Amino acid sequence: MLILLYIFIGLAVIQLAYYLGVFGQFAFAKAQQITPKRIPISVIVCAKNEEENVVKYIPLLAEQNYPDFEIVLIDDASGDNTLEIFEQFEKQYPNVRLVKVENNEAFWGNKKYALTLGIKAAKKEYLLFTDADCYPTSKDWITAMSSQFTMQKTIVLGYGKYEKIANSFLNKIIRFENVLNTIQYFSWAKLGFPYMGLGRNMAYKREEFFNVNGFIDHMQIRTGDDELFINQAANGKNTTIAFTPESFSVSKPKTTFSAFFNQKRRQIATADYFKSADQFKLGLFYGSQLLFIITAAILFAFQFEWIIVLSIFLGRYLIAWIVVGFSAGKLKENDIKWWFPIVEIVLIFTQVNAYFTNLFSKPIQWK
Template identity: 35%
Template sequence: MPFHLSPVSWLLVLSVLVQLVYAAYYFWPFALRRPAETAEPAPQHEQAHPVSIIVAARNALEQLRYLMPELLQQDYAQFEVVLIDDRSDDDTGLYTQQLTQYYPNVRLVTIGSTPEGIAPKKYALTLGIKVARYPYLLFTDADCQPSSNQWLRHMARGFDGGADIVLGYGPYAEAEGLLNKLVRFETLLTGLQYLSFAERGQPYMGVGRNLAYTKATFMATKGFASHIRRLSGDDDLLVQDAVQLGRRASVVTAAEAQTISQAPDSWGQWWRQKRRHMSAGSRYRFSDRVRIGTFILANGLFYVGTLVAFVVPEPEWVALAAVWGLRTSTVVATYAQASRRLHDRQPLWLFPVLDAGYFFAYSLLTASLVLNRNPSRWK
C-alpha cells in the first residue's frame, strides 16, 4: 500500500524540518561551542580600552542603591560611570551627587524635560553618550545587577579583534510562579536566537541591559536619528543601523559577564514590556524579518497543525506521534544545551509546556500590535 499523509501531516512535517534546519545551522553550533572566556588581568590592554558605563534612570533610587556599588567595584583599570537622571521625582539626583563627591569616576547628567515627539530614553542616552569621556560604551539598566566584578572586563574584551559592538546576555532572576518561568524561558529563547545568529555573522539585535559599542559606532549611525520618535529600539534598532553600515559584532556569554534583572511581577507588566519590545521589529532589515519570521512561523504552524490534526476525521496518530516525538526531543535538547552555554539553567521538564505557552502568547502579542500600534511608554 502506497505511503500517504494528509495535508495536515505534511504541514507538521514541513514545520519540523524548518525548525531542524535552524537547530542544525544556528542553535546547536552555538549551544555546543565552549569559547575560552577567561578574564586574566591585563592592565596595559585595559588602559587602551577605557570604558564609559552608561545608565539611564528615572525614579530608580532604590535600584541604584544596589547597582552603583556593584558598578564602582568593577575590577578594571580605567572606567567611569555616567548616570542620567531622567526627570526623576525622587532623590536619584541627590544620591548620585553624593557619590560624585567621593568617586571622581562617577558623573551625573540631569534631564529636566524631554523635547516633544522624541523618545525619552533615547534622548537621555544621547545626552549621556555625548558627555562620556571614553571611546568604549557599556550599557545597563538601573534595575540590573552585574553577576560579578568581572562583568566590565569580560564585556570590554569583546572589542578584541576589532569588533564595534559587543552583545551580552541578561537573564532574569529565578522566582516562584508560572509567569517567572515563562519570562525566563522567553529570555533564553530570545538570547539563543540573537546570539547564535550573531555568531553566524548575522547580528540583528542586542539587549540594552547588557550591550556595548564604540562611540564611533554611535556617531556613524547618527545616534538614534532614524528611529528617535519610536519609544523602543534604543538597543536593537541601533544594532540594526550599525550592521547596515558594516559594523562588526562579537558575542560574550561568560557567566561573569551577565547582568541579572528582576522579572515582571504581573502579567500586565510583562505584556506591556513585550509589546514595547516587539514594536521595533517592523524596522528590522528585510532579511532579518524573514529569518526571524520563518522560525516563528514554523513553530506557530506546528501548534496550529497539531490542533487541526486532532479534529480531522481519522487522525494519523502514528505520524503525529513521530513528528511530536522528534520535535519535542530536539527542542528540549537544544534549549538544555543553550541554557548551559548561557549559564541560565531552567527546568527541562517544563520546556515543552513553556514552548507552547510562549508561541501562544507571541501570537496574541502580534495580533495586539496589528490592532493597536501604540506601545506603552518607557516609565
C-alpha cells in the same frame, strides 16, 4: 488531509533547520575564555524614577575590578530622588560623571535623547551599557565584557539574566522567553547576521554610534535604543558575543502577567522596525512554530497517520529540547529547560495575543 501532512512535515523541517542550523551555533559553541584587556571603558546608566534601584546597584558598578573606567549616570528628568542620589554618588566616587537631562519639548520622555547626551559626555572610547534596575554578576563584569573587543569586533552583545523567584510559574515563563531570545540573537550573531541586543548588557566603541548618526533614524520611535541601534549598526564583521558567567548582568523580572504581557507587546512593536530580512527570519521561526502546533493538533484529532505525526512531533521536541538545554547550561539557567514543552506553548499563544493586541492599540513606552 494528505496535503496537511505534507505541510506539517515542511514545518518540522523549518523548525529543525532553525534549531540545528541556527540555534546550534550557540548551543554547541566552545566555552569562551576571558583575556583581560586594559581598554578605557565608560559604563553608561540611564535612569528615570529609579531611586530604589540606583541606591543598591550603582555601588556595585563602582566596585568593579577594572583599571580604567568611569560611570556615566544619566538622570532623565526624574520626578523622585534619583537625581539627588546620583549627585551623592558623584561626590562619593571620583570616576562618576553625572548628566542631568531637562524635559525637552521635542524629545520629552525619549530615552534615546537622554542616552545621546550621556554618550556625548562619556570620556572613554568604549561604552558599556546597563539599566538602572540591573546589577553585574561579578566584580569582573567589565573585564569579561571588554575582553571580547578586538580591532575588528567593536560591538559586544551580552546576556541579561532575570532573578529567580521560587515557586513562580510566571518567573519560569519570563526567564525561558529571555533565554530563547538570547539563543536567537547570539546564534545569528555567530552566523554573521546580528539583528539585536539588549541595553541591559551590551557594549560598543563610540565610533559605531556616530557612524550611524546615533539614534536619529529612529528617534521618533520611543523603544529600540538597544534593538534598533544594533539592527542598524551591527554586521558580521564588527559584532561578537560575550557569554562567560562573569559577563552576565541580572535584573528583576516582572511579577504580574499583565506587566510581562505589556513588555512583550513593546518587544513586538519594536521588531516591526527591524530590517526586512530580520523580520522575515523571525517571522518564519515563530510562524512555523505556531503552525507546527496547530497542524499537529488537527492531524491528531483526525488520527491521520498518527504514528508518523507522533514520531515527527516528538522528534522535533527532542531536538529542540537538547538545543535549548545546552544553551540554558551555557547561560546558567539549567532549571528552566525541564519546563520547555509547557512554557513554549504558553509563549506561543502569548506572542500571538500580544501581536493582535498591538494591531488595535499602542503599547506603553519609556517611563
